[in-house]
Amino acid sequence: xxxxxxxxxxxxxxxxxxxxxxxxxxxxxxxxxxxxxxxxxxxxxxxxxxxxxxxxxxxxxxxxxxxxxxxxxxxxxxxxxxxxxxxxxxxxxxxxxxxxxxxxxxxxxxxxxxxxxxxxxxxxxxxxxxxxxxxxxxxxxxxxxx
Amino acid sequence: xxxxxxxxxxxxxxxxxxxxxxxxxxxxxxxxxxxxxxxxxxxxxxxxxxxxxxxxxxxxxxxxxxxxxxxxxxxxxxxxxxxxxxxxxxxxxxxxxxxxxxxxxxxxxxxxxxxxxxxxxxxxxxxxxxxxxxxxxxxxxxxxxx
Amino acid sequence: xxxxxxxxxxxxxxxxxxxxxxxxxxxxxxxxxxxxxxxxxxxxxxxxxxxxxxxxxxxxxxxxxxxxxxxxxxxxxxxxxxxxxxxxxxxxxxxxxxxxxxxxxxxxxxxxxxxxxxxxxxxxxxxxxxxxxxxxxxxxxxxxxx
Amino acid sequence: xxxxxxxxxxxxxxxxxxxxxxxxxxxxxxxxxxxxxxxxxxxxxxxxxxxxxxxxxxxxxxxxxxxxxxxxxxxxxxxxxxxxxxxxxxxxxxxxxxxxxxxxxxxxxxxxxxxxxxxxxxxxxxxxxxxxxxxxxxxxxxxxxx
Numbered sequence: 001x002x003x004x005x006x007x008x009x010x011x012x013x014x015x016x017x018x019x020x021x022x023x024x025x026x027x028x029x030x031x032x033x034x035x036x037x038x039x040x041x042x043x044x045x046x047x048x049x050x051x052x053x054x055x056x057x058x059x060x061x062x063x064x065x066x067x068x069x070x071x072x073x074x075x076x077x078x079x080x081x082x083x084x085x086x087x088x089x090x091x092x093x094x095x096x097x098x099x100x101x102x103x104x105x106x107x108x109x110x111x112x113x114x115x116x117x118x119x120x121x122x123x124x125x126x127x128x129x130x131x132x133x134x135x136x137x138x139x140x141x142x143x144x145x146x
Numbered sequence: 147x148x149x150x151x152x153x154x155x156x157x158x159x160x161x162x163x164x165x166x167x168x169x170x171x172x173x174x175x176x177x178x179x180x181x182x183x184x185x186x187x188x189x190x191x192x193x194x195x196x197x198x199x200x201x202x203x204x205x206x207x208x209x210x211x212x213x214x215x216x217x218x219x220x221x222x223x224x225x226x227x228x229x230x231x232x233x234x235x236x237x238x239x240x241x242x243x244x245x246x247x248x249x250x251x252x253x254x255x256x257x258x259x260x261x262x263x264x265x266x267x268x269x270x271x272x273x274x275x276x277x278x279x280x281x282x283x284x285x286x287x288x289x290x291x292x
Numbered sequence: 293x294x295x296x297x298x299x300x301x302x303x304x305x306x307x308x309x310x311x312x313x314x315x316x317x318x319x320x321x322x323x324x325x326x327x328x329x330x331x332x333x334x335x336x337x338x339x340x341x342x343x344x345x346x347x348x349x350x351x352x353x354x355x356x357x358x359x360x361x362x363x364x365x366x367x368x369x370x371x372x373x374x375x376x377x378x379x380x381x382x383x384x385x386x387x388x389x390x391x392x393x394x395x396x397x398x399x400x401x402x403x404x405x406x407x408x409x410x411x412x413x414x415x416x417x418x419x420x421x422x423x424x425x426x427x428x429x430x431x432x433x434x435x436x437x438x
Numbered sequence: 439x440x441x442x443x444x445x446x447x448x449x450x451x452x453x454x455x456x457x458x459x460x461x462x463x464x465x466x467x468x469x470x471x472x473x474x475x476x477x478x479x480x481x482x483x484x485x486x487x488x489x490x491x492x493x494x495x496x497x498x499x500x501x502x503x504x505x506x507x508x509x510x511x512x513x514x515x516x517x518x519x520x521x522x523x524x525x526x527x528x529x530x531x532x533x534x535x536x537x538x539x540x541x542x543x544x545x546x547x548x549x550x551x552x553x554x555x556x557x558x559x560x561x562x563x564x565x566x567x568x569x570x571x572x573x574x575x576x577x578x579x580x581x582x583x584x
Contacts, residue, residue: 043190044190071224
């Protein structure tokens with residue numbers, strides 16, 4: 001079983017980071033690893049149970065992920081992979097934001113757990129870490145006051 | 147600050163109880179205290195942020211409640227009151243279901259916290275307790291094998 | 293990765309079940325699978341970080357488990373295995389009690405997650421399930437009014 | 439009902455901040471508002487249920503606080519006030535640390551909820567905010583690499 005945990009402080013308010021990351025179908029518009037994202041069936045991206053389709057750039061195949069939980073009061077979102085072009089199983093991930101009151105910034109944590117063959121685990125872990133890091137970096141780039 | 151906690155064992159499976167209680171707009175169809183429930187703006191009842199409108203029977207006025215969180219993997223739902231014909235403020239409630247593996251039943255817990263004038267607290271607490279108890283009793287009645 | 297979840301309704305109050313199960317070093321006194329339990333180093337059984345030693349009856353070897361978390365307000369206890377005479381790794385378990393207000397009983401849930409070789413998983417899962425079930429049955433036997 | 443939430447990023451690792459703040463009886467040794475702290479009855483400071491006694495400097499009276507929950511794996515600690523020389527009731531607070539993996543720092547959040555007469559609430563809230571802020575600042579001062 002692989003487990004990834006990435007956390008970062010973003011130079012944005014909680015409201016800014018949440019409005020950016022809450023949209024479950026928008027990652028193809030800003031995340032450099034992905035493209036052509038959309039919610040299947042024309043559903044709203046905050047409907048629990050909806051599925052997002054998106055493609056990995058440079059021929060990396062496509063993914064389908066389902067929204068399991070969305071919380072506007074705890075700023076939390078959980079989802080699972082329905083399809084990926086890799087030998088991954090039981091993948092569940094959660095994104096969670098908290099305010100940094102001393103400094104008016106935003107703390108974000110993002111974890112994932114899944115099964116992957118042992119010989120592919122190290123590479124898979126690096127891929128997921130990079131994905132999560134980049135999400136936080138995108139928020140920083142969009143709102144950063146530095 | 148008032149706080150209510152009600153929990154019960156329902157004679158239903160987790161899947162049955164969740165399919166029954168998950169629908170945020172349906173309470174007017176089965177709960178004997180309420181009528182004429184609907185999600186405002188034609189939104190789906192599992193879209194986080196949606197608002198349900200419903201009426202209290204026998205001239206008890208109407209409520210508007212907003213879905214704050216919905217979790218299909220933890221079987222959890224949280225919401226707040228936007229309007230009630232009473233002096234209640236900051237009302238948040240959560241419904242949470244867990245399986246009873248020894249016996250194939252379903253445990254449900256339902257809590258609420260809110261501010262209410264001290265002289266009205268006892269009556270308000272009884273009203274909310276009765277509402278939650280009755281939700282669980284409705285599931286029992288729909289699926290009970292006794 | 294193996295995962296076990298067992299839950300039951302005990303014919304005891306929350307206070308009774310918690311007072312019975314909270315004592316991290318006492319399982320050898322009542323659980324039929326185990327004997328000769330004690331907290332190492334003479335520490336109190338509610339000191340977070342303490343280690344319990346106990347033996348599996350009929351020559352099943354011994355275990356050492358460390359208390360990771362104890363909560364008197366949420367009635368929750370989490371621990372990990374430091375030693376077991378089996379090929380188990382990364383074993384963490386949590387016991388959690390909740391009141392059943394409609395009926396004055398106690399709902400208990402107990403989960404564990406750990407790594408075990410695939411060919412031993414089914415048997416390991418049954419062993420842990422049986423252990424947890426029996427904990428709840430012991431409470432029932434001690435307090436049950438049936 | 440008063441509620442305080444303070445969070446900060448400390449220039450320390452998670453392990454450093456946790457080892458510093460975990461000791462329930464030590465606050466009198468470093469927090470500038472307090473003095474003469476000790477765990478009553480000679481109990482270890484990580485025994486759930488233990489009570490810490492400490493004094494507020496400059497004649498501010500004394501407090502007794504009881505440890506409700508301690509978690510070494512989630513880096514979490516919850517406690518309640520048993521005695522304070524003020525009209526506060528039902529005071530519960532929780533301290534929680536999380537690692538900041540991007541930068542190797544530590545995020546800390548500290549909340550409290552309690553009842554206090556309306557006319558004293560604003561001052562009480564400022565007092566508690568200042569107390570929590572200063573805890574985090576003490577960690578920063580002890581380990582900061584700036």
